[in-house]
């Protein structure tokens with residue numbers, strides 16, 4: 038492990054001639070269960086993991102924000118009075134968006150300089166975007182000293198991503214990045230934002246994230262298409278059941294009653310979301326009971342449904358799922374995040390993790406000629422301060 042805090046301090050001094058007053062971290066996340074349920078007002082079960090974006094910063098005397106990305110080796114500066122979309126340094130829009138919506142929420146902000154450094158793989162499904170949003174938001178909160186609840190900061194991050202960056206995502210990523218808890222998964226009701234923690238002792242089983250190295254090419258257009266198909270499904274069900282606002286409100290009995298009345302594609306999408314919501318609820322209960330084997334079965338069922346009914350898998354994800362399910366000590370393999378590439382997530386017995394990694398490396402390469410990146414993850418706390426100077 039190299040010294041990222043030291044790096045942030047060094048870059049801060051180099052680019053801004055000062056040292057940070059505070060360094061925050063926003064973790065990446067992986068969804069153990071809940072595939073495409075979040076924007077259907079449904080349930081999810083993610084964990085915050087041990088990769089993160091760190092943000093170190095210091096207030097300045099004017100109303101400007103200076104940001105240096107130690108990953109991209111680029112800096113930007115903008116005025117708090119006029120926060121515009123940056124078409125050149127697009128990474129800065131996550132920072133700009135969060136600050137814009139903090140201001141819109143009525144928070145008084147002073148200018149600041151900040152250095153950002155992340156080790157969340159970008160665009161792989163671990164949500165580096167939520168990590169940078171939460172690290173930024175919490176840095177602003179720490180430096181300026183304003184009160185804001187954790188769910189509210191998550192909502193600011195989601196707004197930044199939806200309305201400033203322009204990516205249509207649900208609340209899960211920011212919520213878990215902000216509110217994760219060490220050695221626990223988080224159960225979240227994406228409609229009410231009610232949440233609870235479920236123990237997940239990562240000394241017994243490890244969460245292994247396997248990056249297929251296939252970038253998620255189609256994800257934006259296909260994601261939007263799935264969302265509109267779900268909305269259509271919800272609209273149709275609302276004709277038969279006026280209380281249906283989203284697919285969250287459709288039970289499997291209601292689906293069985295009306296599946297023949299739905300267009301074929303919509304029917305598949307609805308079947309996935311309805312089944313997945315029920316699986317998430319069950320998975321919470323079996324995890325609570327410490328039954329990792331049954332939990333693994335539910336993870337596998339989640340993947341199969343996302344592949345067959347929601348149709349968001351791809352050849353590389355299938356190869357990785359096949360390999361990870363068969364590897365030593367594996368309890369499950371399923372796609373993480375939105376699909377179409379990116380990562381899978383497995384639960385692996387702690388004592389066989391090394392063999393698991395070795396087999397996955399060899400077998401996945403054999404199948405695809407790609408060299409995967411593998412991350413052995415632990416469940417970590419959500420966003421917080423790592424150093425206050």
Ligand code: ADP
Nearest residue numbers: 106108128154155159160161162163164165166
């Ligand atoms: P994901 O969230 O799955 O990793 P996204 O496309 O949603 O992928 O978000 C990735 C984007 O977030 C990057 O392209 C970049 O703009 C921004 N980002 C993530 N990490 C950093 C970082 N360390 N420094 C600057 N920008 C970052």
Ligand code: MG
Nearest residue numbers: 164165166167
């Ligand atoms: Mg993202």
